[in-house]
Amino acid sequence: xxxxxxxxxxxxxxxxxxxxxxxxxxxxxxxxxxxxxxxxxxxxxxxxxxxxxxxxxxxxxxxxxxxxxxxxxxxxxxxxxxxxxxxxxxxxxxxxxxxxxxxxxxxxxxxxxxxxxxxxxxxxxxxxxxxxxxxxxxxxxxxxxxxxxxxxxxxxxxxxxxxxxxxxxxxxxxxxxxxxxxxxxxxxxxxxxxxxxxxxxxxxxxxxxxxxxxxxxxxxxxxxxxxxxxxxxxxxxxxxxxxxxxxxxxxxxxxxxxxxxxxxxxxxxxxxxxxxxxxxxxxxxxxxxxxxxxxxxxxxxxxxxxxxxxxxxxxxxxxxxxxxxxxxxxxxxxxxxxxxxxxxxxxxxxxxxxxxxxxxxxxxxxxxxxxxxxxxxxxxxxxxxxxxxxxxxxxxxxxxxxxxxxxxxxxxxxxxxxxxxxxxxxxxxxxxxxxxxxxxxxxxxxxxxxxxxxxxxxxxxxxxxxxxxxxxxxxxxxxxxxxxxxxxxxxxxxxxxxxxxxxxxxxxxxxxxxxxxxxxxxxxxxxxxxxxxxxxxxxxxxxxxxxxx
Numbered sequence: 001x002x003x004x005x006x007x008x009x010x011x012x013x014x015x016x017x018x019x020x021x022x023x024x025x026x027x028x029x030x031x032x033x034x035x036x037x038x039x040x041x042x043x044x045x046x047x048x049x050x051x052x053x054x055x056x057x058x059x060x061x062x063x064x065x066x067x068x069x070x071x072x073x074x075x076x077x078x079x080x081x082x083x084x085x086x087x088x089x090x091x092x093x094x095x096x097x098x099x100x101x102x103x104x105x106x107x108x109x110x111x112x113x114x115x116x117x118x119x120x121x122x123x124x125x126x127x128x129x130x131x132x133x134x135x136x137x138x139x140x141x142x143x144x145x146x147x148x149x150x151x152x153x154x155x156x157x158x159x160x161x162x163x164x165x166x167x168x169x170x171x172x173x174x175x176x177x178x179x180x181x182x183x184x185x186x187x188x189x190x191x192x193x194x195x196x197x198x199x200x201x202x203x204x205x206x207x208x209x210x211x212x213x214x215x216x217x218x219x220x221x222x223x224x225x226x227x228x229x230x231x232x233x234x235x236x237x238x239x240x241x242x243x244x245x246x247x248x249x250x251x252x253x254x255x256x257x258x259x260x261x262x263x264x265x266x267x268x269x270x271x272x273x274x275x276x277x278x279x280x281x282x283x284x285x286x287x288x289x290x291x292x293x294x295x296x297x298x299x300x301x302x303x304x305x306x307x308x309x310x311x312x313x314x315x316x317x318x319x320x321x322x323x324x325x326x327x328x329x330x331x332x333x334x335x336x337x338x339x340x341x342x343x344x345x346x347x348x349x350x351x352x353x354x355x356x357x358x359x360x361x362x363x364x365x366x367x368x369x370x371x372x373x374x375x376x377x378x379x380x381x382x383x384x385x386x387x388x389x390x391x392x393x394x395x396x397x398x399x400x401x402x403x404x405x406x407x408x409x410x411x412x413x414x415x416x417x418x419x420x421x422x423x424x425x426x427x428x429x430x431x432x433x434x435x436x437x438x439x440x441x442x443x444x445x446x447x448x449x450x451x452x453x454x455x456x457x458x459x460x461x462x463x464x465x466x467x468x469x470x471x472x473x474x475x476x477x478x479x480x481x482x483x484x485x486x487x488x489x490x491x492x493x494x495x496x497x498x499x500x501x502x503x504x505x506x507x508x509x510x511x512x513x514x515x516x517x518x519x520x521x522x523x524x525x526x527x528x529x530x531x532x533x534x535x536x537x538x539x540x541x542x543x544x545x546x547x548x549x
Contacts, residue, residue, distance in 0.1 A: 038069035046075050082193075091124065096157045098124035101164045102200035103140055111226030118229065120200055120207075121147050124163075129203065131233045133226050140169045141178070148182075163187040165197050207232050219484065298344065298360035300352060309343045309359050376415065383437050384410065387430070401430075418446060452529055465530050474522040478515065490537040501544060517545050 003017040012024040040052055040061060055061045092098040100122045110116055115133035119140045122129040130150070132143040144162075152158055162179060164170045166188050179186050189196035210232040211225055218224075303309060344360045346352065381391065389399040389410055399410040408421035408430060417434065421427045431442055446454050451470040456463050475481045502508045523538050 035067050035069045036064060037067045038072075040064065041069065041072065046072065046078070093125065094157070095123060095125050095155050096151060096159045098161045098163060099159050100124060100197060100199040101144070101162060101170075102197060102204055103137055103164075103167055103169055104204055105137070107225070109222045109225070111229075112223055113226065115226050119143050120203060120233075122199055122203060123151075124199065128237055129233055131207075131230065133229070137169055141172065141175045144175070145178070158182075159184050161185045161187055163189070163197060164200075165189045166191055203236070206236065210235070298362050300346075300355055300358040301343070301361045303343070303357070303359045307341075307343050309345055312344050312347050373414075380412065380438075387433060401426075413450065415440075416449065418449060450529075451525075467526050467530050470526060474519070474526075477522075478519050489534040490540065496540055496544065498544070520545060 004021075005015045005018075007013045007015075014021045014023070037049075037052060041047065041049075044052070044055075049066070052061070052064075053066055056064050056066065090098075101119065103119045104117055107116055111133060113133070114135050116135060117137050118131055118133050119137075120129060120131050121144070130147050132139075132146070134140065134143065148159055159182075162184055164186070169175070170186070170188070176186065195201075207229060211228045214228045214231070215222065215225060218228075342362045344362060346356065346358070346360055352358065384399055385391070387401070389401045389408075392398040392400060397412045399412070401408040401410070403426075406421070406423045406426055408419065408423070408426055410430070411418040411420070417440075419427055419430060421430075434440060435442060448454070448469075451467060451473075453466045453469060454463070455466055472481070475483070502511050520538065520542050523534060524542075527534050527538050
């Protein structure tokens, strides 16, 4: 075929177009004889002898006589398996007697911070583990020294044996020399035999299963795997492990111990607080703040019959910085003089020595006095109008001072003042004049007021208002700071109806502990100030405040 020819005379000759390609000597002229059972063993994909016997019994192989055939070398090469390992290995008898370690190879996606791999150390006796994220696996030697210094100082014991695989990073010259100098025995598992280092191999598998599950549930970017891994280790360290010392079947499974508290470094909370903790005010700060105010606000007089003496308490006002966080607390006083005779008990912390029987006759209105707000507003209105400010008829808290094209607006909220104008010199004059009329402090350029942050870009001539810090506060207040972000104010496909409201007394009682109305009110404030886009969503959830579900 195609010019080829083969002849079997005294020797085998292969020709192409009458040209000899190759030739061979004929050794013996006899047919090839082979064990029929072995032949069917080869034909049937190297099945075992018992299967061949079953095929003969069932009929497919007919009257084949079973013969023993020699050991099949191909079967040995293709079917060889490792013998099973012992179900239970050696368990250390003391802390740091045996430490397991494993290096997890670089992960394709970098974690936050540029980490690509991690190394894990676990004590065989306590099963307590430490994990270290690394940017490169060459850092494992430094991480081991860090781990060694930590655990040996913490427990007052030394590491005796370090068990790891045959990874090249454990075989580095400096690593081996360090272990030898420290008297630490290095136990290396056989190549391709992770069963000999099963403790860390098993933990690594558990870690990655937990990480994948947490990442899937949270729907966070994969770069957050480092945080999820550290959380997985923390959880496993607080969980019970099954690898404990051998116990007899009739031995007691419990031991009597005295509870003396939780270990340091852990936090246990089994209660929920729905109120903010009270702030502690140092007494010296009270005296410092009141040293100049007390003589003008009240005077000590003898109590007389028929005069009602009211109580008092310290009320502090939060002064917030540019980020909306509280920087200082200041005592809240108002400035208006009183026309009525009002007597008050001496405030706690500033009671005059030897005069504790005297009472305070108020000269000025103070916070939460019935007359305080009106007295302050009347006085402020009189003073501010003397500087040619005119009160807005629609908004009584807004005052305007205009002279041609020059305009200044003054906005009053209780005792907070915001100045806006188009002339720097006129604004400066008003800022100098106001402190002369009232006991007040100039906080400079406005950056944060009433929970709203002001963002100004003079180059783009842009003024923006933001309530990001306010939203962070209310999210933390209602334990929603870890919630998922959305692109729309109201999620499509989430119908709300009265059918979802509680019906049984038990359901109603459970919902009373949920601050539903408070959450709606917090959103409503943001809606009125800067987030008009959530108006529909707030309106929808507001319909069910009487009986939320």
